[in-house]
Amino acid sequence: MKIKSVDVIPLQIPFEDGSTGSGLMPTKWTTLEIVLVRIETENGIVGWGDGFAYSCRRAVAAAIEDMVAPLLVGREIDDIAALNLELQQRLHLHGRYGITMFAISAIDIALWDIAAKHEETSLARLLAVRPRTSLPAYASLMRYAEPDLVRSFAAKAVAEGYKTVKLHEISLDAIKAGRQGAGTETKLATDVNCNWSIEQAHEIMPHMRRLDLYWVEEPVFPPDDAEALGMLQAEYGVAIASGENACTSVEFARTAPHIKYLQPSVTKVGGVSEFLRVCDVAEGYGASVMPHAPYFGPGYWATIQLTAAREICEQFEHLYIEPEAYLDPSIPLPSGGEVEVLDRPGIGFEPDPDIIERFKI
Incomplete structure (x- = not known):
């Protein structure tokens, strides 16, 4: 071709x-x-x-x-x-x-x-003999900052069936509120987006352990400081995640020996080819993959197919927002904390021409 x-x-x-x-x-x-x-x-x-x-x-x-x-x-x-x-x-x-x-x-x-x-065939079936047909999905909440809002949205996500909730909160009060809203049975994480200094991380990480966080994402800057991330994970016993801003498997090979969760983003890392290489790197070092996927175009669909094909990928990230429209109205959205893997040719994405025309700039 x-x-x-x-x-x-x-x-x-x-x-x-x-x-x-x-x-x-x-x-x-x-x-x-x-x-x-x-x-x-x-x-x-x-x-x-x-x-x-x-x-x-x-x-x-x-x-x-x-x-x-x-x-x-x-x-x-x-x-x-x-x-x-x-x-x-x-x-x-x-x-x-x-x-x-x-x-x-x-x-x-x-x-x-x-x-x-x-x-x-579907991309998942092209890459795997028996890909998964349904995936656990977690609610990736926005940053609300106000504890009452954090508590409310975390509770709302759990009520919808999500068993894992990720905050984007950076203050201890807001993270505590997230735990209160999510309850003790829910897996809770927070994405700090590199907002803590190393001194602040040392102050807050003991609380992250006490609050039983599933992982803490990009706690400090730079996000690829493998030694700092590994030190925080080892010292405080809370899994560290990083990689949404990394490109190519070369960068992931630096952090894979030190942290639990690698987070390739298919629209950033180098597409499907490099995403698969990151999975290989993770397997080689005994890390896990928690794909980064806060989008709703082809990247969303490709991430579902890749997560279905590679068992090392743990959960699918669903950004907890309501777009005015979806490019492909048949998009499989999470229900009860699970997202269906559609068995359609390719990544499964076929956009609606009218929606493209409406939002094209």
Whole structure:
């Protein structure tokens, strides 16, 4: 199969989440920014992908159009993982990570979508003999900051059947409120997004153990400080998670020997090809994979397929928001703390043209 065309479709979809919209992104966050990629082969197969684009949509779209797409048209789709590495090498002058890898991630997801569709099977079945058909999902709450709101949203998620809840809280009072709302039987985690100093981490981590947190995510900056993360995990007996901001398996090989949970994000790490390499790294070091997936385009669908195919992936992350629309209205949303793995060709994603037209920018 040869690549006929690569099209980039930037979109913005508003969402509601019950928070002030501040705290998680550099600016107020109220819309899902998506850089959708459509790749068509000469024999008419269409693959869909997207690269991480929150607060960097224009840069990612430009990187795909100007840096990556010109290297693809007319190329054979045979060894996608090898092509991924070729793109990394040919574009390394533009930076090994960040925007460059977000762009490559979008392309790689679309190519794997095509590969599975060509075989008339799902991506999960292409990668595994007996993939899972249902996955445990956890509610990934927004940052509310106010203890009463944290308590309320944690309780709401548990009432909906979630058995694991992740906060994005950084103050002890808010995390305590999350535990109160979730109850003692619920697995509770918090994503600190690198907001604690190492001194603050030493002050707060004993409380994380007392509150029986399932994991603490990116407690300090930088998020890839393997020695600091490993020290906190060993000293306080609470699992540490990191990796949502890491690109390629090379970065994960640094943290895998030190922490329990690796968190590759398929729209950032280098797409399906690098996600699979991270799973191999985790297996080699005895770590586990907790995929990062706070999106609702092809990255969402690809993450479900990958989690179903690789048993080392523990749970599916579901961002606890309500978008104004879903690009593919048939999106499998969690129910009772489980998400169904749809057995459809490719990653399963087929967007509604009317919704694309409505939110295209």
